[in-house]
Every structure is written in structure tokens, then in C-alpha cells.
Amino acid sequence: MRIDVSGSGAVTLDNVVTCDGFVYGYPIRVQTHVHEDHRAGFNDSKGFQHILMTQPTLDLLTVELDADIPYRGNLEAIQLDQTVSRENCQIRLLDNGHMLGSVQVEVTLPDGVRCGYSGDFAWPLEEVIEVEELVLDSTYGSPNSVRKFTQEEANNQFIELVVERIKSGPVMILAHRGTLQRAISCLDDAIKDPFIAGPRLFAELEVYRQHGYSLTKVLNTGTQEARVARDEGRYIRLYDTRDLRPTDTGSATLITLSAYMSRLDDPVLEYSEKSFCVALSDHADYKETLEYVYYTGAKKVITDNCRGGHGVELALALKQELGVDAQPSTNQFEREWGR
Ligand SMILES: [Zn+2]
Numbered sequence: 001m002r003i004d005v006s007g008s009g010a011v012t013l014d015n016v017v018t019c020d021g022f023v024y025g026y027p028i029r030v031q032t033h034v035h036e037d038h039r040a041g042f043n044d045s046k047g048f049q050h051i052l053m054t055q056p057t058l059d060l061l062t063v064e065l066d067a068d069i070p071y072r073g074n075l076e077a078i079q080l081d082q083t084v085s086r087e088n089c090q091i092r093l094l095d096n097g098h099m100l101g102s103v104q105v106e107v108t109l110p111d112g113v114r115c116g117y118s119g120d121f122a123w124p125l126e127e128v129i130e131v132e133e134l135v136l137d138s139t140y141g142s143p144n145s146v147r148k149f150t151q152e153e154a155n156n157q158f159i160e161l162v163v164e165r166i167k168s169g170p171v172m173i174l175a176h177r178g179t180l181q182r183a184i185s186c187l188d189d190a191i192k193d194p195f196i197a198g199p200r201l202f203a204e205l206e207v208y209r210q211h212g213y214s215l216t217k218v219l220n221t222g223t224q225e226a227r228v229a230r231d232e233g234r235y236i237r238l239y240d241t242r243d244l245r246p247t248d249t250g251s252a253t254l255i256t257l258s259a260y261m262s263r264l265d266d267p268v269l270e271y272s273e274k275s276f277c278v279a280l281s282d283h284a285d286y287k288e289t290l291e292y293v294y295y296t297g298a299k300k301v302i303t304d305n306c307r308g309g310h311g312v313e314l315a316l317a318l319k320q321e322l323g324v325d326a327q328p329s330t331n332q333f334e335r336e337w338g339r
Helices: 042-048 055-064 151-168 179-187 199-210 224-232 286-296 311-322
Strands: 003-005 011-013 017-019 028-030 050-053 075-077 084-086 089-095 103-108 114-117 133-136 171-175 195-197 218-220 236-240 253-257 268-272 275-278 300-303 325-328
Touching: 003 133, 003 300, 011 114, 017 103, 028 089, 050 055, 050 084, 050 089, 055 075, 055 199, 133 286, 151 171, 151 179, 151 253, 151 268, 151 275, 171 179, 179 199, 179 236, 179 253, 195 199, 195 224, 199 218, 199 236, 218 224, 286 311, 300 311, 311 325
Parallel strands: 017 028, 028 050, 050 075, 114 133, 133 300, 171 236, 171 253, 195 218, 195 236, 253 275, 300 325
Antiparallel strands: 003 011, 011 017, 084 089, 089 103, 103 114, 268 275
8 A cells, every 4th residue: 555554653655754653664754743652663763764853843852852863864854834855755744733843744756646644633724735645643533523612612611710720729730742831821811820840841841932832931840939839829730641640639620631531512521629621632523634634635545543543433434424535544563674
């Protein structure tokens, strides 16, 4: 198959480009964003492939991984929306709204056929790749995943909840990277109290600041200012999914940001008086996913059935709703290291 997803999660575009995974013999890897489920085989890729990504993604990887990243000649940041020529292919990366630095990938092959990968994406988008063949993220690929509220409504209810809860004590916010930073930006105008982050997250937030996020009131947990804020009892503590969870939240309110555990008809789910889940999401839902495919113009679609999504259901729906040739990825391992 010209396009597919391997058993380890590498999206393969012809025999030239892998996205978010490693396959031996493919000269180029595109890293669409920094989330862990898209980082399989990154060390192998560093040894064997030329790796393309955006500057924010490169900066986030540099903060998180080893110090040699800025000095490696085979990691290259390229501009959004600029076509680069590599291995006789034209490659273009477009923003996909999922998190800082995240992209859709469009590859024009030497024979003129264009194929691409959505990456994890949000909707709506200003610009969409134009391809004949597409590998599609299937996170919310089930027809049961249609939200009855907009992200703006979810954002507003989230802000209201924090404004209300912080009156009676600290608020703890737990979210995936990307969602967390978006949440802080949302709250920036509405909340006067400081945010506190651990050292690793704090360093990462610095990258977001450099790339234009307004994150004005975040304190590093070890500092005197953070201690004062904690003593005063009015602050927002930030955790991403890699942080140790708070074991005793005391008088604090815990707000988890996830569309995965939430209801489809209400963005706020109350677990208890002090524990909530709000459906802030950086993924398109089912209907939005179909809309995205329509705008790419793809006539053949491979749904990513490797990253725990709904590849089979989504492929069926794409056939029925859009009449495109769609099938789930094969997830074969055989080509990872050649035969
Ligand atoms: Zn992601």
C-alpha cells in the first residue's frame, strides 16, 4: 500500500516519508507534534532518518529530551506552509490546531500524486492539506462522538467554574500538554491569582511564551513567590499528565480537562463537590473529522487504527457518508527493520 500505519504507529507515505514513527529504509521522518503516542522510534529515527518538524516542536523536544538535539544535523525545523524539496518529494507542513507546533503533512510524490497525514487535529482550521490519499487520525472516529456544545462554550464554562471554585480554595488543573497551556491562556484575563507549575512544566511553558502564548502569571513551584501564594491559599496548581498526581487535595478543587471521559451533551461533569471534568478538547469530533476529510479532497483514506481510536467504524462511515475508498490501517510490524 502506498500509505499505511505500521504496528508501532509509524504513518508511512509512499516509501519515502514516515510520520511519528520509524521504519527502516525510509529516509525522512516528519514529527507532527510532541505527544508521547506520536514519538515511537524517535531514537532510531535520530540515527537513520532526516527529521522534519516545526520550530516550536523542535524547541519543546529540546526542553524535554537530551541536550544534543540542537546540535544534530539531521533534525530540521521548517516553516509552516512552505514547500521544501527532499528526496525528490515536495513536503509541506500546515498548522492543525492540536497543540503548539503541531502540523498536518502534505507530500507530493515524484509522479505528482499527493498524499498526507492529518496528525492529531482540531477543527475548524484555516487551511487544509490537499491530497488524493490521506492517513487520518481516528481518535473521535465513532459516530457516537458528536459533541452537542462548541469548544467556546466549553471554554466559557471552564472559566466560570474556576472563577467560582477559587473563592473557596486552591484549584488544581490536570490536562494533557497543549490542552493545559490553552487552558492557562483562557484563564489569563479572568483570574488574577497566580498559577504554580513544577520545574519541568515551567521550563516547557517558557517555550510557549517564546512562541506567543500569554502565560503571564505562572510561578515555578520552588520559588519564594510560589510559597507565598501557597500560604495565602489562592492559586491554581498545574499538572500535566506526566506529573505525579496530588495524593491529598485537601480543600482544593480538582479539575481534569478531557473530552474523553466527558458527556457529549454537557461540557462539565461533576464527580463530587470538589472534583470536575471539563471537556476541553484539542481533537475534532466525529462530524468534524468527516468535514476535514471532505476539505482535503482525498479519494482514498486510511484510518489510523493503531492509536486506540475507532479506525474500523470511521472507515465504514467515510465510505457511507462521503463515498471515499476508506479502510483501517494494517498495523503490520514486518517492515520496521527490513526483512
Ligand atoms: Zn496529540
